[in-house]
Amino acid sequence: MLMAHPTVLADLLQQYEALRARHAQEGGAQLLQRLNDVSYTLCVATGTRDVDDALTAARRRLSGTRAEVQAVGADT
Numbered sequence: 001m002l003m004a005h006p007t008v009l010a011d012l013l014q015q016y017e018a019l020r021a022r023h024a025q026e027g028g029a030q031l032l033q034r035l036n037d038v039s040y041t042l043c044v045a046t047g048t049r050d051v052d053d054a055l056t057a058a059r060r061r062l063s064g065t066r067a068e069v070q071a072v073g074a075d076t
Contacts, residue, residue: 004045
């Protein structure tokens with residue numbers, strides 16, 4: 001399976017959290033649509049069908065990437 005670049009995943013997570021917070025405060029159809037779009041993109045980027053699974057997968061991937069970078073840095 002193709003995996004999204006960690007930078008893309010980090011950006012999607014940031015967008016999702018910001019939109020979720022704004023929608024909780026302000027509501028509105030336009031914010032909900034943007035939140036749904038980012039949720040869908042997260043699912044596609046992580047190969048999942050549920051936004052909660054997508055969030056878990058993205059966070060797991062990002063934490064694994066950080067661990068890989070730290071391990072490579074320790075080897076140099």
